[in-house]
Amino acid sequence: MSFLTATYIHKSYGKIEALREFSLAVDEGEIFALVGPDGAGKTTFIRVLCHLIKTDQGDVNIAGYNIKKNFEKIKPLLGYMPQIFSLYPDLSVEENLKFYAGIYGLTGQAYESKRDYLYTFSNLGPFARRRAQALSGGMKQKLALSCALMHEPKLLILDEPTTGVDPLSRHQFWEILLQLKSEGVTILVSTPYMDEVARADRAAFVFDGRKLSEGTPEELAAGFRGRIYFLNEEPTPVLIENLNRIEGLAVQRFGAGLHLYLAESDTIANYENSLAQLNIAVEKLTPAAPGLEDRFIQLTESGS
Amino acid sequence: MNDTAVEIDNLTKRFGRFTAVDGISLTVNRGEIFGFLGANGAGKTTAIRMLCGLLLPTSGSGRVAGLDIIRQFEAIKKNIGYMSQKFALYADLTGRQNLNFYGSAYGLDKSFIAGRIKELSERLSLGEFLDRISGSLPTGWRQRLALSVALLHRPQILFLDEPTGGVDPVFRRKFWNILYSLADEGVTIFVTTHYMDEAEYCGRISIMHRGKIIDRGKPFELIAKHNADNLESMFIELIKKQEPTDEPA
Numbered sequence: 001m002s003f004l005t006a007t008y009i010h011k012s013y014g015k016i017e018a019l020r021e022f023s024l025a026v027d028e029g030e031i032f033a034l035v036g037p038d039g040a041g042k043t044t045f046i047r048v049l050c051h052l053i054k055t056d057q058g059d060v061n062i063a064g065y066n067i068k069k070n071f072e073k074i075k076p077l078l079g080y081m082p083q084i085f086s087l088y089p090d091l092s093v094e095e096n097l098k099f100y101a102g103i104y105g106l107t108g109q110a111y112e113s114k115r116d117y118l119y120t121f122s123n124l125g126p127f128a129r130r131r132a133q134a135l136s137g138g139m140k141q142k143l144a145l146s147c148a149l150m151h152e153p154k155l156l157i158l159d160e161p162t163t164g165v166d167p168l169s170r171h172q173f174w175e176i177l178l179q180l181k182s183e184g185v186t187i188l189v190s191t192p193y194m195d196e197v198a199r200a201d202r203a204a205f206v207f208d209g210r211k212l213s214e215g216t217p218e219e220l221a222a223g224f225r226g227r228i229y230f231l232n233e234e235p236t237p238v239l240i241e242n243l244n245r246i247e248g249l250a251v252q253r254f255g256a257g258l259h260l261y262l263a264e265s266d267t268i269a270n271y272e273n274s275l276a277q278l279n280i281a282v283e284k285l286t287p288a289a290p291g292l293e294d295r296f297i298q299l300t301e302s303g304s
Numbered sequence: 305m306n307d308t309a310v311e312i313d314n315l316t317k318r319f320g321r322f323t324a325v326d327g328i329s330l331t332v333n334r335g336e337i338f339g340f341l342g343a344n345g346a347g348k349t350t351a352i353r354m355l356c357g358l359l360l361p362t363s364g365s366g367r368v369a370g371l372d373i374i375r376q377f378e379a380i381k382k383n384i385g386y387m388s389q390k391f392a393l394y395a396d397l398t399g400r401q402n403l404n405f406y407g408s409a410y411g412l413d414k415s416f417i418a419g420r421i422k423e424l425s426e427r428l429s430l431g432e433f434l435d436r437i438s439g440s441l442p443t444g445w446r447q448r449l450a451l452s453v454a455l456l457h458r459p460q461i462l463f464l465d466e467p468t469g470g471v472d473p474v475f476r477r478k479f480w481n482i483l484y485s486l487a488d489e490g491v492t493i494f495v496t497t498h499y500m501d502e503a504e505y506c507g508r509i510s511i512m513h514r515g516k517i518i519d520r521g522k523p524f525e526l527i528a529k530h531n532a533d534n535l536e537s538m539f540i541e542l543i544k545k546q547e548p549t550d551e552p553a
Contacts, residue, residue: 136344136345169344
């Protein structure tokens with residue numbers, strides 16, 4: 001069942017169309033990722049969902065309530081973590097938690113048990129007295145998340161929570177999200193990085209104010225039309241030039257090797273002779289699974 | 305010219321009792337694209353600052369662009385370029401004004417700067433974006449402009465810190481094709497990043513943890529060696545293996 005539905009959202013700033021006919025449905029208890037580059041419209045969409053900006057057109061429903069008519073009912077269900085670190089830098093970890101608890105009317109014993117619960121997965125307990133500004137990037141994000149969780153929201157909306165955070169802290173952050181999911185929280189998270197999406201249940205590609213595609217991470221990658229092979233050869237300019245001369249093949253350098261792109265209807269066997277002329281045995285090629293990035297590029301280059 | 309761009313041997317940096325960089329050795333060849341990975345606090349920044357001539361090591365030795373990092377650290381600065389995602393282009397100046405400013409800060413003469421702006425503008429297809437206020441440019445163009453600033457003085461080695469964060473994948477692929485062509489001309493590229501979709505584009509990577517380099521190699525070989533699905537899980541597993549009960553912040 002959908003916990004959040006947005007239908008035909010349209011938002012312009014002057015001539016710039018930030019969101020165009022953007023529709024999305026997020027099921028209860030799933031982690032849904034919005035993936036796209038800076039400027040794609042992710043933050044605008046999230047602000048619409050949090051009722052921070054008005055749309056020109058379209059409708060949002062959360063937990064059965066309409067955002068325009070009944071936002072007061074939605075508010076207690078919603079936890080929002082903005083992209084910019086918005087805690088008090090000169091307050092300590094604990095003071096920030098206490099401040100947010102106060103806003104939601106959580107005091108005394110109720111606050112303390114909530115705080116201790118939040119420490120169990122943020123691991124911020126030992127740093128309770130450290131000022132927020134002195135925390136590492138990963139710790140700041142965990143503190144911001146803790147504050148957003150203070151009132152036990154049913155829907156958590158996170159705007160690029162892991163941008164600039166190192167891979168290990170990012171991994172730990174996602175462990176927390178999975179834990180929250182197992183407790184029944186619905187999570188919508190945005191990211192500019194394709195490699196973040198694998199752990200989400202479903203994701204949508206966002207580009208130029210539009211939703212290009214959506215599905216499970218596997219489905220999104222599998223939407224790629226064509227075949228990719230990895231060639232374990234030193235990617236010299238000469239080799240690349242020679243490969244590019246072969247009709248039907250597209251070549252892209254990929255780290256220490258090369259990726260060869262073929263049409264879906266094509267097969268590598270068709271190139272056995274032309275590759276042999278370059279002293280490349282077909283055995284040197286291994287099929288590579290198309291990544292989310294390959295699919296994203298295909299969608300944006302074709303202009304769809 | 306020497307075929308080794310970066311060569312460090314047992315490089316160590318201590319701050320009081322804390323060892324930030326603990327005896328790392330590394331060779332990067334001319335024209336190589338090398339990814340320098342590690343979690344926050346692993347010692348990457350300290351190591352890079354020593355390579356850029358900004359910080360002297362406690363012990364060990366190294367050469368960058370053929371220059372000794374202890375005795376010739378001043379000269380190193382003229383031979384390297386640096387670009388960061390957070391790198392401050394002056395937001396209220398145009399790209400061209402930024403290039404002129406940085407050129408004169410490097411002490412380059414006016415005709416050289418003018419020639420380089422023309423070359424770089426063509427090479428990086430800056431076009432109309434060169435004369436726009438840089439603060440108003442989309443992320444991808446801003447980064448391309450930052451790259452042109454880093455390349456202005458024809459450095460032999462380019463240090464890049466998360467160069468394509470937040471950029472759309474089509475733009476990133478083009479950006480990396482520019483880097484590949486620079487590498488083909490012999491420019492050595494040293495990349496630090498938290499994102500595996502950037503690390504995958506590197507020819508070779510190393511992974512740093514607690515001041516030490518714990519593994520290195522070609523990305524696909526490391527994935528195979530550690531039996532991982534991808535670079536990200538290889539990275540996480542490798543670090544977890546080092547310290548199973550580690551709980552860094």
